[in-house]
Amino acid sequence: MTFVTPVLNYAQLAPILIVLAGAVIGVLIEAFAPRAARHSSQLFISTFSLVTAFAALMTVRNQSSVDAAMGSVAFDGAAVLIQASILAISFLAIFLIADQENFTAMAAAVPGSEEERQSLQKDLRVTEVYPLTLFAVAGMLIFPIATDLITLFVALEILSLPLYLMAGLSRRRRLMSQESALKYFLLGAFSSAFFLFGIAYLYGYSGTITLSGIQESIVGGSGNDIFLLMGIAFLSIGLLFKVGAVPFHAWTPDVYQGAPTAITGFMAAATKIAAFGAILRIFYVGFANAEWQWKPALVVIAIITMVFGSVVAITQRDVKRMLAYSSIAHAGFLLAGVIALSKSGLDSSIFYLFAYGIATLGAFAVVTLVRDSAGEVTDLNRWSGLGKRSPLLALVFALYLLTFAGIPLTSGFIGKFSIFSAAYESGSTAILITGVLASAIAAFFYIRVIVLMFFKDPVEDGTSVVIPSALTTITIAVSATVTILLGVFPAPLLNFIETTAFFIR
Amino acid sequence: MNPYNYLYVAGLLFTIGAIGVIVRRNAIVVFMCIELMLNAANLTLVTFSRINGTLEGQVTAFFTMVVAACEVVVGLAIIIAIYRSRRSASIDDASLLKR
Numbered sequence: 001m002t003f004v005t006p007v008l009n010y011a012q013l014a015p016i017l018i019v020l021a022g023a024v025i026g027v028l029i030e031a032f033a034p035r036a037a038r039h040s041s042q043l044f045i046s047t048f049s050l051v052t053a054f055a056a057l058m059t060v061r062n063q064s065s066v067d068a069a070m071g072s073v074a075f076d077g078a079a080v081l082i083q084a085s086i087l088a089i090s091f092l093a094i095f096l097i098a099d100q101e102n103f104t105a106m107a108a109a110v111p112g113s114e115e116e117r118q119s120l121q122k123d124l125r126v127t128e129v130y131p132l133t134l135f136a137v138a139g140m141l142i143f144p145i146a147t148d149l150i151t152l153f154v155a156l157e158i159l160s161l162p163l164y165l166m167a168g169l170s171r172r173r174r175l176m177s178q179e180s181a182l183k184y185f186l187l188g189a190f191s192s193a194f195f196l197f198g199i200a201y202l203y204g205y206s207g208t209i210t211l212s213g214i215q216e217s218i219v220g221g222s223g224n225d226i227f228l229l230m231g232i233a234f235l236s237i238g239l240l241f242k243v244g245a246v247p248f249h250a251w252t253p254d255v256y257q258g259a260p261t262a263i264t265g266f267m268a269a270a271t272k273i274a275a276f277g278a279i280l281r282i283f284y285v286g287f288a289n290a291e292w293q294w295k296p297a298l299v300v301i302a303i304i305t306m307v308f309g310s311v312v313a314i315t316q317r318d319v320k321r322m323l324a325y326s327s328i329a330h331a332g333f334l335l336a337g338v339i340a341l342s343k344s345g346l347d348s349s350i351f352y353l354f355a356y357g358i359a360t361l362g363a364f365a366v367v368t369l370v371r372d373s374a375g376e377v378t379d380l381n382r383w384s385g386l387g388k389r390s391p392l393l394a395l396v397f398a399l400y401l402l403t404f405a406g407i408p409l410t411s412g413f414i415g416k417f418s419i420f421s422a423a424y425e426s427g428s429t430a431i432l433i434t435g436v437l438a439s440a441i442a443a444f445f446y447i448r449v450i451v452l453m454f455f456k457d458p459v460e461d462g463t464s465v466v467i468p469s470a471l472t473t474i475t476i477a478v479s480a481t482v483t484i485l486l487g488v489f490p491a492p493l494l495n496f497i498e499t500t501a502f503f504i505r
Numbered sequence: 506m507n508p509y510n511y512l513y514v515a516g517l518l519f520t521i522g523a524i525g526v527i528v529r530r531n532a533i534v535v536f537m538c539i540e541l542m543l544n545a546a547n548l549t550l551v552t553f554s555r556i557n558g559t560l561e562g563q564v565t566a567f568f569t570m571v572v573a574a575c576e577v578v579v580g581l582a583i584i585i586a587i588y589r590s591r592r593s594a595s596i597d598d599a600s601l602l603k604r
Contacts, residue, residue, distance in 0.1 A: 110589045150565050157572045161579045168583060175590055179599040181583045186535055186596070189576055190526050193542035196569060197519055200546045200562070204512075204553035209561045254602040 012068040012075045014056035015083060019138040022049025026131030035124070039100065042130040046094050049134065053141075054087045064504050071210060072151045074281075076504035078346060079145040081497060082277035085354045086144075086270050089361055090137045092478060093266035095471035096365050097133060100125050102260040104171045111174040126169055132162040133266065140270055144277025147285070149199040149209040152278065156195065156242070159274060160188050163267050167259040172375035180258025187241070187251040195238025202231035211286035212505055218289045232287060232294050239282070242275040243331045244324075246305040253316075256324035261376060264320060265364030268327050269357035276334050276353055280346060283338055285503050291341060298339055302431060305332030306438035314445045319367055319378045322445065323360070326404050329442055330356055333416060336423040336431045344425060347497045348418035354493075355403070355411035355486050362479030363400040365472055366393060372462040380449065385458025390465040394453045396480050401446040403483050406439050411486030418494070511552040519545035532584045532594045536577075543573050 010017070022045050029041050057080060064076040096102075103126045106119035139159025146152040168181030203209050205227035206217035217223050241248040256264050287294060309329025316322040334356075337349030370377050370386065370393075377383070387394035403412035416439060423431045468476065486493060518541055525538030547566040554562025588594045 108586070112590075150561075150568050153565075154568060154572060157575065161575060164579055164583060168586065173601075176601045178583070178587050178590060179601055182532060182587050182596070182599055183602075185580055185583050186526075186532065186539070189536070189539045189580065190523075190542075192572075192576075193519075193522070193539055193546065196543060196546040197549065199565065200515075200549035200553060203550060203562055203565070204556065207553075207557035207559055209565065258602055 006070050007067070008070075009065065009068040011056075012060050012063065012065065013073075014060070015053040015087070016138055016141045018049050018053040018056055019134050019141060022046060022053075023131045023134035023138060025049075026134060030128055030131065038127040039125055042127045043094070043098050046130045046134055047091065050087055050091045050094065050137070054084065054091070057083055057087065061500075064502075066147065066212075066504055069151075072148050073142065073145045074147045074504050075145065077500035077502045078277070078280070078350065081350050081501055082144045082273060082353070083141050085273050085350075085357060086137065086140050086277075089269045089273065089357045090133070090140075090266070092358075092361055092475045093262070093270065094130070094133065095475045096262040096265055096361070096368065097129055098471045099262065099368065099469050102171060102262045102368060103129060103169050104174060104177075107169055111178075129166060129169060129263075132166050136162040136166070136267075137270070140274035143274045144281060146278065147211045147281070149202065149211075152282075153192075153196060153199060156192065156238070156278075159271065160192070160242075163263075163271065164188060166263045166267075167255055169263070170258065170260040173258070176258045177260065178258075180255045183251055184255045184259075191238045191241035191248065194234045194241075198231050198234030198236070198238060200231075201227045201234065205231055211282065214286045215289060215505070218287070228290060229293055232290065233297075235282070236294065236298070239275060239279050240301065243272055243279070243334070244328050245301055245331045245335060246308045246328065247301075249305070249308075249328045249331075252328055253321045253324040256327070257318060257320045257378070261320065261364050261368045265361045268323070268364065269361045272327070272331070272334075272360075273353045273357050276338075276349060279338055280349055281503060284341065284346065285505055288341060295339060295341075298335060299428060299431060302332050302335035302339060303434045305329070305335065306434055307332075307441075310438040310441040310445075313442065314448075316445075317380050319380050319383065319449075320364075321378075322380065322449070323363060323367075326442065326446075327360065329438060330404070332438065333419060333435060336428065336435055337419045339428055339431060340419075340422040340426040342422060342426050343502075344418070344422040346503070347494070347501050348415070348422045350497050350501055351486075351490075351494060352415035352419050355415045355483070358479045358482045358486075359400045359403040359410075359412065362476055362483065363397065363404075365476045365479070366397045366400070368472065369393060369465050369468055370463065371466050372464065377463045380452065382459055382461060382463045383449070384452045384456035386465070387454035389458050393465055396476060398450045398453065399480055399483060401449055403487070405443040405446040407443070409484075409487045411483050411490070414487060414490040414494070508552055508556050511548060515545045515548040515552065517545075518542075518548065530595050530597050532587065532596050535596065536580050536584065540573060540577075543569060 105124040109116035142155035164185040170177030205223040244252040313325035403410040406416040522542035550562040
């Protein structure tokens, strides 16, 4: 047997490699730099590597190939758009993470112990969070472009493992934060096992691990159909878990609530883009010709997800849990784009992912600012009258809520309109009807929060809005601007996505 | 020997692991059950590699082992952190977050 020297296209792999290099440098800084210099140098390295990676991505944006890494990853229009969205959102998320008020001083210290007291007194900081973020970003960049099952599995783990740790780094309510890390980890590993089992059966069906090979086997129809069905089913369980679709959503509210809010914002926005990028590629490129094997099940899951997310969100009394259920509902709306299985489905999904990611990050950024002496206030009742106390902040939060609800003149409306029309064109009337009904239910609880903020009297219990740091202000301002711009002038981005988005086979 | 028998064994191991994750209460045992599921997937991969006569399955199994090792590092770190704060690794005790 002979080994072939791998030929790598470094220009196309550069964005991923730059982010990984930034992460490795970050680890070295943790090991060798003096404590006082760590935070600023980590922040610099993280932002610098994300910006450089974005620039590197832009230089190769018009090249498409499947040979960048011996057929393991594909670069095409959809890949560039999804990677660019992930990099842009991670860049804004780094600014949120830089506000270290969110993070514990020392993750290893037992909550309530002398050690923890001392670490707080010395004002230590968990600067490890930057390299962890970069590793997660690198995994997210690989996940949606992977075209073979090994790369897909490894990328899934690269993006998940740092997130499990980051969920446990909260400064306040540390027991809750650690608990959310444990839940996220155990359920995440559980779903990875299903994912891997699905990979094994797809390999058994087709004798190859590439998506295009699986597609050829499906067209040829030579393999054992039971293996194919089991493969698609188990692989989908793993993927649907990552996006938080019902009935695989159980981790979402707990993890969103327990994790530090900056991390929640990052993972809610960026993980969803990466996971849906991968789902779109797998179903459009790998399983497109086995449509009748997976479509009925996915339609049912999408419908349950939309309805369940919207209905349960109504009963939530915690703002982070409410946003978590809203993200579940949005996963259902996004599945409509997968089910459409058409060019317009792909375009609208990419637009929706970007618009939703930006708004989610902004919403969680606002949540970090409402605090009392014990940390962030997430109880919705204590948010009442926020609009009278700090009108600007409440207005911005209301904007994000209206975006989630899909009110015209926000990016959410354009996203929902295009994704539902794509679903309708492909004949999924049931999806269209449930989607519109679920949006109406969802609008009810978003508007309830707006009424609470603007038309109720403030409660006097020490809840206050802190003055945001410069970096957090940038995140909130940029995401609010983008949300409005995409709502009022969506045409340039929609046209751009329409002309560039495609999957290479 | 019929290689399909290994698929049945792997399926059985996977089911035992999945049931274990659902019914067991100790985080370490739950984690061990997940490892069992990963190994069941490995056995499936290697069996299919033999049935199909290609090597990708075996290569994937190696990657899985490495990934599983990384998962152990992260997972045990989280479980130990929880154990040190609560003096318990039971996942029933960890219920501060509302259901």
